Amino acid sequence: MTATFDQVQQLADQLTPLDQARLIEHLTERIVVLLSAQEPEQPTETVTSDPWEHLFQTLDAIAPGPWVSERTATEELMAMRR
Numbered sequence: 001m002t003a004t005f006d007q008v009q010q011l012a013d014q015l016t017p018l019d020q021a022r023l024i025e026h027l028t029e030r031i032v033v034l035l036s037a038q039e040p041e042q043p044t045e046t047v048t049s050d051p052w053e054h055l056f057q058t059l060d061a062i063a064p065g066p067w068v069s070e071r072t073a074t075e076e077l078m079a080m081r082r
Contacts, residue, residue, distance in 0.1 A: 003011075012023060 012020060015023060
């Protein structure tokens with residue numbers, strides 16, 4: 001069985017804050033492994049001084065991968081902030 005992003009998000013919302021932090025740690029370790037297996041890319045855009053914009057640029061740059069979603073990471077974050 002494969003869970004959808006929405007199902008996983010609903011389950012994550014049910015976790016305690018400590019378990020949510022542990023989940024983030026787990027996912028971060030997986031992302032680091034995936035990114036370290038890829039060749040480093042040269043930045044094609046100038047980095048902005050706005051930390052939020054920099055975060056969105058970074059997330060959009062790493063978005064393509066096995067976790068394909070219909071929305072970009074930026075769109076996901078913006079939806080969560082509403």
